[in-house]
Amino acid sequence: MKCAVRREETQCGGLETQCGGGDAVRGVEKQCGGGDTVWGGGDAVRGVGDAVRGGGDAVRGEETRCGGEETQCGGGDAVRGVGDAVRGEETQCRGLSVRGPAMPLRVQLGASVTLPCTVDTPIPLHELEVQWMREDSGSLVHLSLGGESRPESQSPAYSGRAEFFTEEISKGNFSLLLMNVTTEDKGMYKCVVHTEHESSETNVTIDTERLVVTGADVPVFAYAGEDVILNCSVDTHVPLRELEVEWMKTNEEIQVLLFMEGRYRPESQPERFRGRAEFFSEEIPKGNFSMKLRDVKPEDGGEFMCRVHTCAESISLYTYSANATTLLEISRFSTLQWILLITLPIIGLIIIMCIAKLCCKGKCSLLFHSI
Known part of the structure; x- marks a missing residue:
């Protein structure tokens, strides 16, 4: 039937x-x-x-x-x-879905980075376990049980450097903050989420990038009409063609010099600095982007910044920058000019006093007669 x-x-x-x-x-x-x-x-x-x-x-x-x-x-x-x-x-x-970033995370050495790991629907804390691990070595980066962090379970290499956003765990956010990134931190990590009934995971990759810019530690003094050098040293593994270096006069928001796509760009200079500001071309491959400023003028005084960008990625999310600032102080007179300005009035005063003394002795007429 x-x-x-x-x-x-x-x-x-x-x-x-x-x-x-x-x-x-x-x-x-x-x-x-x-x-x-x-x-x-x-x-x-x-x-x-x-x-x-x-x-x-x-x-x-x-x-x-x-x-x-x-x-x-x-x-x-x-x-x-x-x-x-x-x-x-x-x-x-029940369909547990764990989400992570779609692309690798690029971070500068010494900086901090957040490794994303989330679920769409919050999970009851009593049945939740979250593990952050290195994919290559299996080292435990951090562990959360029942919504509580367990730092005692961390690998020594991450102790004190990796932590959960504790207040976010109950909302389904298991992201991890990794601080003071080192070259050893480069690689793949996995965020594994366990419940009573199921488990799921997502992978996060970290790429490290070294970009350190240093300049002068103290103000630079110069006299009007002299030449001056403002230091800027770049320490990075990024190829020259992927670097963009610009010198800015920050108090006026003026671009003084630009290095981009592997070469100096003089056409970008404003008229007041054209022919006066330049790089040391032979030093650039060594990471030396110092600027020589010729015939300094009183109006050149102020703050200059050497700003460095990496251009390895077209997406701004993966573009990093660093900078160094130098204060340039300009004196209107050179040392010789200051000496003359100070001594000439003194010499003149001495001459006047001598003349006055001679006049007091009745010799003024004889003096003027001889003149």
């Missing part, structure tokens, strides 16, 4: 799942993550007399994809029938 099978609807990650009928259920059509997947169940339901009995565990622990992550959809006797009707049990696919 014909067996009527009711169409069952369950939920998988918020999407509808339908099990269709007939005399026998040969497949389960499931919508999960936007695609249709059909599993052949063989003769999932076999007729025996007037009873239709589910063949044991008709659908047990099917592996599906929910939101891009592999999960386990709970099994048991998913379809079980007795009598002329097959009753379907409603099941729940």
Whole structure:
């Protein structure tokens, strides 16, 4: 006799799942993550007399994809029938999806970086365990149990340098802050999230970048009309063609010098600095981007900044910069001019006093007569 099978609807990650009928259920059509997947169940339901009995565990622990992550959809006797009707049990696919960054994280040596790791739906803390590990060595970077950090479990290399955002864990944010990044920190990390029923993970890659810019530690003094050198040294492993170096007069927001795409760009200079400000071209391959400023003028005084950018990536998220600032103080008079300015009035005063003394002795007329 014909067996009527009711169409069952369950939920998988918020999407509808339908099990269709007939005399026998040969497949389960499931919508999960936007695609249709059909599993052949063989003769999932076999007729025996007037009873239709589910063949044991008709659908047990099917592996599906929910939101891009592999999960386990709970099994048991998913379809079980007795009598002329097959009753379907409603099941729940919990679908844990852990998200990380789409691209590697580039960070300067000595800086701090946040390694993202989140889930869409917060997880009850009593069943939560989060592990941050090195993919290559398996070293435990940090551990959180029940929403609490366990620093005592950290690898010594990360003790005191890696920490969770504790107040964010209950919101499903398991990101990790890594401080004072070293060359040894470069590589792949994984954030593994465990619950009572399932686990999932995401990978995060760190690329280190060295970019250190140093300049003068004290103000630079110069006299009007002299030449002066403002120091700027760049320590980096980035190729010259991927560096952009500019000297700026910061108090006026004027670009004085520019090095870009492997060469000096004099056309970018404003008229007042054209022909007066220049790099030491032979020193650039050594990382020396010091600027020579000729014939300094009183208006040249102020703050200058040597600003360095990396241009290895077209996306600004992966562009880094560093700078060094130098204060240039200009005196309107040279040392000789100051000496003359001070001594001439004194010499003049002495001459006047001598004349006055001679006049007092009655020799003024004789003096002027001889003149």
